[in-house]
Amino acid sequence: MRLYVGLVHFPVYNKHNETIASAITPMDIHDFARLGKTYGIKGFFVITPLEDQQALASRIMRHWISGYGAQYNHHRKEALGLVSVTPSLDMAVKKVKEREGLTPTLIATDAAKQKDRAISYEAARVFLASGDVVLLLFGTAWGLHEDVLQKADHVLEPILGGSAYNHLSVRTAAAIILDRLVGKSDC
Amino acid sequence: MRLYVGLVHFPVYNKHNETIASAITPMDIHDFARLGKTYGIKGFFVITPLEDQQALASRIMRHWISGYGAQYNHHRKEALGLVSVTPSLDMAVKKVKEREGLTPTLIATDAAKQKDRAISYEAARVFLASGDVVLLLFGTAWGLHEDVLQKADHVLEPILGGSAYNHLSVRTAAAIILDRLVGKSDC
Numbered sequence: 001m002r003l004y005v006g007l008v009h010f011p012v013y014n015k016h017n018e019t020i021a022s023a024i025t026p027m028d029i030h031d032f033a034r035l036g037k038t039y040g041i042k043g044f045f046v047i048t049p050l051e052d053q054q055a056l057a058s059r060i061m062r063h064w065i066s067g068y069g070a071q072y073n074h075h076r077k078e079a080l081g082l083v084s085v086t087p088s089l090d091m092a093v094k095k096v097k098e099r100e101g102l103t104p105t106l107i108a109t110d111a112a113k114q115k116d117r118a119i120s121y122e123a124a125r126v127f128l129a130s131g132d133v134v135l136l137l138f139g140t141a142w143g144l145h146e147d148v149l150q151k152a153d154h155v156l157e158p159i160l161g162g163s164a165y166n167h168l169s170v171r172t173a174a175a176i177i178l179d180r181l182v183g184k185s186d187c
Numbered sequence: 188m189r190l191y192v193g194l195v196h197f198p199v200y201n202k203h204n205e206t207i208a209s210a211i212t213p214m215d216i217h218d219f220a221r222l223g224k225t226y227g228i229k230g231f232f233v234i235t236p237l238e239d240q241q242a243l244a245s246r247i248m249r250h251w252i253s254g255y256g257a258q259y260n261h262h263r264k265e266a267l268g269l270v271s272v273t274p275s276l277d278m279a280v281k282k283v284k285e286r287e288g289l290t291p292t293l294i295a296t297d298a299a300k301q302k303d304r305a306i307s308y309e310a311a312r313v314f315l316a317s318g319d320v321v322l323l324l325f326g327t328a329w330g331l332h333e334d335v336l337q338k339a340d341h342v343l344e345p346i347l348g349g350s351a352y353n354h355l356s357v358r359t360a361a362a363i364i365l366d367r368l369v370g371k372s373d374c
Contacts, residue, residue, distance in 0.1 A: 015260070027214060031356045038348035038355055073202070075354040160371050161225035167262040168225055168362070169218045175359035176366040183363065184347050 002133040003041045006092050009048035011145035022141040024053045031171040033079035039182040044082045045092040057085045104135040108152035111166050119154040121180040189320040190228045193279050196235035198332035209328040211240045218358040220266035226369040231269045232279040244272045291322040295339035298353050306341040308367040
């Protein structure tokens with residue numbers, strides 16, 4: 001399986017539907033890395049153009065990969081080895097292409113249903129099973145900017161929990177989506 | 188569906204396998220409440236005997252339910268309405284019993300497979316579908332104490348992601364488990 005995950009901090013929306021670069025949530029880096037390790041993804045990109053935020057992400061990684069954290073908890077070290085801090089989505093695509101020799105299929109996620117571009121979890125599993133290189137994108141703050149959704153080859157169906165409420169954190173949404181795409185449950 | 192969720196802060200293990208009461212992670216309260224609202228659970232218990240931690244949880248809830256947070260983000264208000272801060276598992280069971288008129292079936296979660304007591308996600312879905320009252324328990328820190336596992340009627344199968352790594356955060360594990368038990372995916 002050749003699955004990569006990107007957590008996009010720019011361009012995303014704020015609650016007023018304005019385009020912003022969001023701040024990094026350190027816990028997200030840990031949660032995504034641990035999820036990625038559990039589900040066997042090949043790399044995780046923290047995408048932000050802000051240099052202070054890149055430095056913050058790098059500092060977190062240093063602590064857990066070669067600093068005190070590496071001795072304190074080696075499971076974190078193992079997971080954080082998946083992380084690359086990257087200034088843009090284009091750069092993340094370029095890195096995947098260099099590594100795999102193929103341009104990845106971009107699959108975006110969104111809490112709202114995208115009329116013409118929505119694909120099912122089953123369809124996305126077929127891409128992965130057939131050996132396609134996939135870069136799966138998650139948006140921070142109020143979600144991925146329309147420019148990113150337009151650039152994506154597909155947008156995954158939103159998560160339906162059986163209620164009208166769909167305001168999950170990006171960490172928990174990513175957990176559910178990775179399990180639906182890769183997990184082996186008895187469902 | 189009569190599903191309740193409990194996040195246990197005592198008794199749990201630390202990394203040295205000692206029994207501790209863990210500190211509350213404020214983000215967990217938000218993430219669990221938003222998950223609970225998405226998947227239509229009836230209540231979420233933050234279980235801690237420590238009074239300062241109970242006060243912290245109550246302060247978070249006040250901010251989002253009646254303080255500034257309620258105006259800032261009404262989706263959080265809606266989700267945090269599910270939360271009860273409770274000093275013990277026994278008290279959480281008592282509250283569920285008072286509300287439902289039935290003692291809940293206790294289903295614990297654990298990252299390690301429990302030989303004789305493990306049940307599948309499919310079996311747990313059958314309990315829920317048949318109208319059983321279920322209290323699903325998650326452990327913070329290094330996981331639920333053996334006393335809690337012994338007290339539980341069942342222990343869910345661990346999450347398998349297809350790799351040998353199983354060190355998810357409790358937030359993301361809860362997301363995956365709720366989706367497996369309640370979510371309607373196309374899998």
